[in-house]
Amino acid sequence: MRKSATFLIIGVILLLVETTWGGLFEYGTLRFQGIAALVVWYGARVTFLQGISPVLALGVLACAFTVLPAWIIVSHVIVGYVIVRYVVRNVMLGMLWQWMLLVFFVASAMIVFIMTASGVPDFVWPWGILQAGLDALLCPIIFFLLDHLDASVFRSVREDA
Amino acid sequence: MGILVALTVGRGLLGISFETFFLDAAGSLQRFFSLPAGAVVGVWRDYAELHHVREENAHLQREIARLKTELIQYREYRSIYPDLLRLLDLKKQADRPLLGANIVGKDLVPWVDSVTIDRGRRDGVGSGSVVRAGEGVAGQVVETSLFFSKVMLLTDPASGIAALVQRTRVPGILKGAGKESCVLNYVEKGSDVVLGDEIVTSGTDGVFPKGLPIGTVSAVRPPSESDLFMEITVTPHVRVELLEYVLVEVALDSKYEHAP
Known part of the structure; x- marks a missing residue:
């Protein structure tokens, strides 16, 4: 429950950062994005049933930040989550580069889905794949922030208890 | 007593009175003592002024920071001014209400x-x-x-x-x-x-x-x-x-x- 709250709070913060300051670091259609990394981080730490509701909630919240139809936005987050759950159930991931590879794979799938569904599949190459690569490169920072934030939140909650 | 009288008489003969002799002596001593006192006062005054300068420096730095902020704001206003003027013109010319x-x-x-x-x-x-x-x-x-x-x-x-x-x-x-x-x-x-x-x-x-x-x-x-x-x-x-x-x-x- 607390992990889900952290996931949603960080998700909303990431959405706000991407849609307000994201333009400052934009090149072409490349932009700082952390949603794929967030979904991977969260998806690897909960069971499928525990995580599906918060992921759905994040998808619904994300709809407020785009003009794309709601079903596309919600579905693309769920697509990412399902892939993460499948991979972490069947593959052992230990090294950082393996997690980065997973983020690249998940981000690619999410981008392909969202680009195809929104009618711009021709953007997948090179922009979509480059964006997935950027997501993978930046994911250690996101993971580091999430791990530390999560740990500090849990510690303070435990201390309060 | 005899010495004092002799000095008085002798100095009187030389044109120096008893009072002036003591005034000279006291003045010389005062000057001697006033040298370190002046130095101490000078150091103290410098210290006090330095302290004041430090405060003034901090105040001026705050003022510079404030003015820099104001300058940035003015530059921001100046940079958006042409855009806002164009929007205002457009709003005036439009046949429908614009916001x-x-x-x-x-x-x-x-x-x-x-x-x-x-x-x-x-x-x-x-x-x-x-x-x-x-x-x-x-x-x-x-x-x-x-x-x-x-x-x-x-x-x-x-x-x-x-x-x-x-x-x-x-x-x-x-x-x-x-x-x-x-x-x-x-x-x-x-x-x-x-x-x-x-x-x-x-x-x-x-x-x-x-x-x-x-x-x-x-x-x-x-x-x-x-x-x-x-x-x-x-x-x-x-x-x-x-x-x-x-x-x-x-x-x-x-x-x-x-x-x-």
């Missing part, structure tokens, strides 16, 4: 050209309201809440505007083509369109009023034998990447009072 709006956010999806503005249903903005910037059409409102609205910019691939070439009245549909460019579709092969032609809204889509400036033709690619239509690239007058303020059309029958 100034700030852009508060971009779309979550990088390849979607849409923005969020801080005007909503409360201000009389509705779905389909035309959004303009100083130089021409910027887009249209696609979704509104009470206080905010989502605007699809004319460069978004999903955007479509009924347009025509102002010089020859050749009609077409202006579609967004990503960052900073649009294409004019469905223009018949052989139509009279040349570089630099002005593209304006035709008004036939029922959304954009007729005659609003959109952009200029920046490329005309000759069609192949099999093509039915010309390939025309249009560069919008409005640089959507740099948009900070826009004017949004307000519904005439809005039940809400228009904000200033």
Whole structure:
């Protein structure tokens, strides 16, 4: 429950950062994005049933930040989550580069889905794949922030208890 | 006693009285003692002044920081002033009520050209309201809440505007083509369109009023034998990447009072 709250709070913060300051670091259609990394981080730490509701909630919240139809936005987050759950159930991931590879794979799938569904599949190459690569490169920072934030939140909650 | 008398008599003979002798002696001693005292007072005064200088320095640094902030604000005002003037002119010339709006956010999806503005249903903005910037059409409102609205910019691939070439009245549909460019579709092969032609809204889509400036033709690619239509690239007058303020059309029958 607390992990889900952290996931949603960080998700909303990431959405706000991407849609307000994201333009400052934009090149072409490349932009700082952390949603794929967030979904991977969260998806690897909960069971499928525990995580599906918060992921759905994040998808619904994300709809407020785009003009794309709601079903596309919600579905693309769920697509990412399902892939993460499948991979972490069947593959052992230990090294950082393996997690980065997973983020690249998940981000690619999410981008392909969202680009195809929104009618711009021709953007997948090179922009979509480059964006997935950027997501993978930046994911250690996101993971580091999430791990530390999560740990500090849990510690303070435990201390309060 | 004898010595004192002798000194008095002797000095009296030399023209030096007893009082002046003691005055000289006392004065010399005072001067001797005043040297270190003066030095101590000087050091103390320097210290006090230094302390004052330190305070003054801190005060001046605060003042410099404040003035720098003010300068940045003035520069910011000066840089946005021409844009605001253009918007004001446009607002005065428009035949429909227009409302100034700030852009508060971009779309979550990088390849979607849409923005969020801080005007909503409360201000009389509705779905389909035309959004303009100083130089021409910027887009249209696609979704509104009470206080905010989502605007699809004319460069978004999903955007479509009924347009025509102002010089020859050749009609077409202006579609967004990503960052900073649009294409004019469905223009018949052989139509009279040349570089630099002005593209304006035709008004036939029922959304954009007729005659609003959109952009200029920046490329005309000759069609192949099999093509039915010309390939025309249009560069919008409005640089959507740099948009900070826009004017949004307000519904005439809005039940809400228009904000200033």
